[in-house]
Amino acid sequence: MQNQPATAATLADLAVILRAGGLVAIPTETVYGLAADASNAEAVLAIYEIKGRPRFNPLIVHCADLAMAETLAEFSPLARTLARFWPGPLTLVLPKRADAPLSDLVTAGLDTVGIRIPNHPLALELIARTGLPLAAPSANPSGRLSPTTAGQVVAGFGDSVPVLDGGPCTAGVESTIIKVEDERAIQLRAGALAREEIEAAIGQPVELPRRSTAILAPGMLASHYAPHAALRLDAVHPTAGEGYLAFGVVPQGWTGPLRNLSPSGDVREAARNLFSMLHDLDAAGVRTIAVAPIPLAGLGEAINDRLARAAAPREA
Ligand code: TXA
Ligand code: MG
Numbered sequence: 001m002q003n004q005p006a007t008a009a010t011l012a013d014l015a016v017i018l019r020a021g022g023l024v025a026i027p028t029e030t031v032y033g034l035a036a037d038a039s040n041a042e043a044v045l046a047i048y049e050i051k052g053r054p055r056f057n058p059l060i061v062h063c064a065d066l067a068m069a070e071t072l073a074e075f076s077p078l079a080r081t082l083a084r085f086w087p088g089p090l091t092l093v094l095p096k097r098a099d100a101p102l103s104d105l106v107t108a109g110l111d112t113v114g115i116r117i118p119n120h121p122l123a124l125e126l127i128a129r130t131g132l133p134l135a136a137p138s139a140n141p142s143g144r145l146s147p148t149t150a151g152q153v154v155a156g157f158g159d160s161v162p163v164l165d166g167g168p169c170t171a172g173v174e175s176t177i178i179k180v181e182d183e184r185a186i187q188l189r190a191g192a193l194a195r196e197e198i199e200a201a202i203g204q205p206v207e208l209p210r211r212s213t214a215i216l217a218p219g220m221l222a223s224h225y226a227p228h229a230a231l232r233l234d235a236v237h238p239t240a241g242e243g244y245l246a247f248g249v250v251p252q253g254w255t256g257p258l259r260n261l262s263p264s265g266d267v268r269e270a271a272r273n274l275f276s277m278l279h280d281l282d283a284a285g286v287r288t289i290a291v292a293p294i295p296l297a298g299l300g301e302a303i304n305d306r307l308a309r310a311a312a313p314r315e316a
Pocket of ligand 1: 032113137174188
């Protein structure tokens with residue numbers, strides 16, 4: 001049962017699967033997620049197993065609305081202000097409520113929980129129908145590129161998981177993760193919501209964790225989001241045999257494999273295209289993907305973060 005079109009019957013069937021402890025790949029505005037009932041330890045364990053997730057990184061819990069989110073965590077005034085970005089590509093790490101209906105596997109034993117309300121109508125409807133907060137990491141085998149289309153999910157997992165097809169993801173990179181600690185906002189992961197935009201909304205700086213603080217998002221392993229090909233970053237001139245991931249202008253005379261993240265130089269468009277175009281160049285079979293320099297402002301922060309991880313030395 002793959003690539004489910006979004007009929008009411010499909011949504012009802014998928015809700016039954018989720019309530020019974022099964023897994024369903026769901027569309028969100030960022031990337032596709034591999035979802036399971038966050039209160040069911042067996043179901044959550046199945047996520048780790050099928051992804052081959054090497055250790056128990058905490059998972060993000062997806063809610064249909066603020067009322068559902070409030071059953072899981074304590075919301076401080078700052079957290080409430082940040083929650084105005086919901087539904088949207090922002091994950092809040094908040095103190096977990098003692099009575100939260102969550103398996104400890106979801107939080108990896110931490111006393112905090114990562115929550116978001118995704119901005120995708122089908123995801124919201126499925127969560128609401130299921131009536132359960134859904135734990136969902138990105139729907140890719142561990143260490144591989146996050147999927148931004150239903151087809152990429154099927155390429156990763158075959159027909160072992162039903163996929164609710166909600167079209168290509170509009171944001172294309174994962175959510176920004178903000179930990180709310182007292183009245184401080186600490187960015188654990190750059191993502192599809194720009195730090196500048198968050199700062200404008202809360203009227204205070206978003207802090208970046210010091211490098212030594214290993215807390216933080218334990219899933220942020222150095223090598224991650226890796227294509228099969230090696231990556232060469234800040235490449236202004238691709239060389240023969242490489243694939244080129246351009247941003248803006250394409251070097252004159254380049255006839256090798258090419259994708260352009262944004263011909264007009266728009267970081268938002270580039271974020272949306274990033275994983276898909278890395279997938280494409282990977283599928284072209286090149287050994288190295290040369291990547292043009294990407295500016296750091298706005299969503300450029302998330303793009304550069306993902307590229308640095310994709311280029312990092314791989315674990316054996
Ligand atoms: O856009 C997204 O966030 C996507 C879609 C599916 O929602 N999900 C996603 O999940 O990217 P995943 O599992 O690939 O990344 C979750 C990240 C990990 O780095 C994990 O360590 C961090 O969130 N995280 C989750 N709960 C946390 C917590 N309580 N404290 C610190 N970090 C947490
Ligand atoms: Mg992931």
